[in-house]
Amino acid sequence: MSTPRKDDVSGVDTTGHEWDGIEELNNPLPRWWLWTFLACIVWSIGYWVVMPAWPLVADHTRGMLGYSQRAVVADSLAKAKASQSGYAKRLAALPAGENPADPDLQSFALGGGRSAYAVNCSQCHGSGAAGAKGYPNLNDDDWLWGGKLADIEQTLRVGIRSTHPDTRLNDMPAFGRDGLLTLPQIADVADYVLSLSHSGAVSPQAARGQTLFAENCTACHGETGRGNRELGAPNLADGLWLYGGDRASVIASISESRRGVMPTWEGRLDDVTIRQLAIYVHSLGGGE
Template structure:
């Protein structure tokens, strides 16, 4: 028969296990631990009874309280739509310029638009709508397809190079890759285009660039290189460049071409939501320093 040993310091029985001179004591579980275990089990039992809990074959236990978060969310959405319907109808009926002149309607539109823009547009154009490499700024006056409210509404509706049947189509040809222009010709026309916004180049290079431009670029960007909003062709005489205006970026643009893309929002955003975005962007542009 084994004799149980006690730890001489604490008086607790030992388990008989020892590791490197350290003896394991057979101590009691602290009361606080038992209290915690009992309370949590009681609470779990109460939750099982009161709340939706256990999954069944085709349903789940509903609980005595009969709570349903799905129904609660649906009710809140309905209530929000009812609260919104009054001023949303006013925005739907009013022209964009009238909304911009009405401080109350403008505040309602821009307050809602911030969320719509963040969910749908900020991923490309940035939270401040300032754009970035490959994505145009929406707070300046350089709009490829026109920056008036009607043009913005239409662009939002049909997109650019999108699957929508009425989408806007625009593509910069790959003049170098497809063999229409050689490297030196592209370098010359790059210098010429940069000279349109103030860079000085030799007269003979400017003349050669003007000829290349007239033969290959003027049909889209115009004889004066001021662009054409009917074709989505940008102005080449200002300092606004979507893909960059330095030598390397411009050479890449002319050599390989460009084809931007914007989704058509008609299937995702309602006409009222698209108008709210139009008001928001117009208001941003008016407030932004140019």
């Protein structure tokens, strides 16, 4: 600090602030600047009166205009909903199992389906619909109950082993737990089942298992093990396994049976959303 003095060059008083010999001049402020500053103060007081401003203990001052960002958001959401109603009606009027021909309607269905999927389905099937052990991958072409648009929509509506009266239901016996087959027999069947999707020579165990398979399994899974979508019986001859394709997992599946569950979405989601979801899932790459 130095004491305020008159600067020789400019003839202006200094403020007395000094850094390394550089002093600050105390030039006058334009008077309009002062007025602008005062006008801002007046403006802010007016703002407090008309706009929401001060926090209170449980609330806040509302302001005379009654402006609320929350109300603005609610309003724009309602407007967006209203603007979609035309698309929603057209989508609902579409015959089941038919993809919209209009690209705009299609993208409306895909967009709505994508967000409904993220909220309702991703918990089990994964955010990328890749599934997990026990929860089918929706991207591939392996479907328990059919991969046509109408099949997917039906599965969404009634669920699997759900509370819906028309629920999809596949009932595989627990061959081990219920004593229908002995453990060595089950192991032989497992070897045979695994051989269906593997090329190469059939082992003697698998050959034994083939007989047992023909006796116990073909009713649902078919002669060649390719499954039956009417019954929700999985294709055992492809390389895809919902509960694991290693020997132990297959033995466990035969012994204990797997009873996967999917809820019914009828009543929980509206018809348009269910249709959007079906179109979205169908579009993921496995749709038939």
